[in-house]
Amino acid sequence: MVAKAPTExxxxxxLEEVSDPEVPVLSILxxxxxRGVKVDGEQVTVSITPTYSGCPAMNTIATDIRLRxxxxxxxxxxxxxxxxxxxxxxxxxxxxxxxxxxxxxxPPVDGTATGHVLNLFGKDxxxxxxxxxxDHTHLVxxxxxxxxxxxxxxxxxxxxxxxxxxxx
Amino acid sequence: xxxxxxxxxxxxxxxxxxxxxxxxxVLQLADTSLILGHRLSEWCGHGPILEQDLAMANIALDLxxxxxxxxxxxxxxxxxxxxxxxxxxxxxAVEYKNPLLVEQPNGDFGDTVARQFLFDNFHYHFLLxxxxxxxxxxxxxxxxxxxxxxxxxxWSSEWMIRLGDGTEESRQRLDKALGNLWxxxxxxxxxxxxEKALQATGIIPDYAGLLPKMExxxxxxxxxxxxxxxxxxxxxxxxxxxxxxxxxxxxxAELQYMQRTYPGMRW
Ligand SMILES: [Zn+2]
Numbered sequence: 001m002v003a004k005a006p007t008e009x010x011x012x013x014x015l016e017e018v019s020d021p022e023v024p025v026l027s028i029l030x031x032x033x034x035r036g037v038k039v040d041g042e043q044v045t046v047s048i049t050p051t052y053s054g055c056p057a058m059n060t061i062a063t064d065i066r067l068r069x070x071x072x073x074x075x076x077x078x079x080x081x082x083x084x085x086x087x088x089x090x091x092x093x094x095x096x097x098x099x100x101x102x103x104x105x106x107p108p109v110d111g112t113a114t115g116h117v118l119n120l121f122g123k124d125x126x127x128x129x130x131x132x133x134x135d136h137t138h139l140v141x142x143x144x145x146x147x148x149x150x151x152x153x154x155x156x157x158x159x160x161x162x163x164x165x166x167x168x
Numbered sequence: 169x170x171x172x173x174x175x176x177x178x179x180x181x182x183x184x185x186x187x188x189x190x191x192x193x194v195l196q197l198a199d200t201s202l203i204l205g206h207r208l209s210e211w212c213g214h215g216p217i218l219e220q221d222l223a224m225a226n227i228a229l230d231l232x233x234x235x236x237x238x239x240x241x242x243x244x245x246x247x248x249x250x251x252x253x254x255x256x257x258x259x260x261a262v263e264y265k266n267p268l269l270v271e272q273p274n275g276d277f278g279d280t281v282a283r284q285f286l287f288d289n290f291h292y293h294f295l296l297x298x299x300x301x302x303x304x305x306x307x308x309x310x311x312x313x314x315x316x317x318x319x320x321x322x323w324s325s326e327w328m329i330r331l332g333d334g335t336e337e338s339r340q341r342l343d344k345a346l347g348n349l350w351x352x353x354x355x356x357x358x359x360x361x362x363e364k365a366l367q368a369t370g371i372i373p374d375y376a377g378l379l380p381k382m383e384x385x386x387x388x389x390x391x392x393x394x395x396x397x398x399x400x401x402x403x404x405x406x407x408x409x410x411x412x413x414x415x416x417x418x419x420x421a422e423l424q425y426m427q428r429t430y431p432g433m434r435w
Contacts, residue, residue: 050233052233052316053316054232056229083237083311084308086308086312120389120392121326140219141220142223142319144226147229151219
């Protein structure tokens with residue numbers, strides 16, 4: 001079999017099929033961590049940006065990208081880890097935000113990143129409950145089940161839920 | 169490691185001496201985050217309540233992430249065969265350059281909060297400045313880490329206030345913690361000869377420039393916590409030059425056990 005050089009467009013299509021291992025409804029494109037794709041003959045380079053420095057999903061994502069491309073007969077893949085510019089939730093797609101909410105995780109509320117550390121005990125970000133859509137919710141803990149999420153509770157339906165923190 | 173580290177832009181423009189100095193300094197930063205991250209991870213499963221157990225595990229994870237980026241860079245600066253794992257797991261206690269504060273034991277939750285606050289107040293303000301370093305790699309690592317350090321400082325500041333202005337017992341314990349840990353806080357901003365040399369090149373920030381903002385935040389937190397700021401305490405130093413308290417050896421014994429017992433082991 002003669003290997004056909006893949007096109008960049010094809011690589012992007014395949015990346016759409018690689019999901020975030022911790023939030024499987026999101027593709028890595030929805031998440032906004034793919035910074036670029038370069039095809040040079042049979043050599044493919046995919047640049048990704050970690051969400052949080054210690055995110056344990058990054059290694060899994062790199063492996064999943066390799067496996068997905070390998071399944072298409074593309075073995076020569078370099079995963080380039082790009083730290084700068086740092087990832088921000090602004091790069092999360094609109095489709096991704098809708099998928100998150102449907103999955104039960106409140107999507108990031110833009111412009112609410114905790115850059116203002118001196119504002120101690122400041123007002124919590126108003127986050128809509130992804131289950132009953134009430135705005136009466138409160139922050140339980142800034143640190144949730146994974147590095148990218150905070151833990152909230154709804155004051156109307158009383159369900160606890162994850163909030164995908166704004167990170168900018 | 170499956171993720172290739174970023175390509176380095178400036179490495180070749182450094183003289184061998186500067187490269188060696190920078191290697192030592194990046195190791196110092198990496199060791200600092202590694203040891204504190206390890207300390208916090210010791211809380212995993214033992215936190216006072218579930219949410220704070222998770223918070224400490226999250227902060228530990230952020231620090232370990234920062235550590236990996238730093239050790240990867242250090243390995244490149246050294247340009248030998250050592251990998252990030254060799255640097256993290258196969259050096260002796262005297263080769264570790266973390267300041268003494270971060271190796272101090274967890275104690276109770278108050279001890280951990282006090283240690284974390286003293287560190288975060290430095291770490292956050294330091295990273296804000298390091299972001300502007302002409303060394304692109306350090307600047308990129310700082311740009312990433314400072315967002316996380318902001319959450320850490322908010323967390324530890326709020327707990328300082330809750331405990332200090334809390335019950336009689338929480339206040340007493342926090343007061344005792346500060347009585348023990350304050351002496352290690354000065355080392356963070358006291359440059360060693362090696363740090364002064366790097367500060368002179370402009371690659372790393374002058375710590376004196378951080379002090380006004382650190383002090384302003386600390387004073388605000390202590391005031392809210394109704395705690396007096398300790399005065400006239402003799403400051404212990406030496407960690408950044410490899411002279412450690414007895415605690416580091418015990419940490420390394422646990423941290424390095426696997427790599428020492430099964431050399432070359434990988435995930
Ligand atoms: Zn609800």
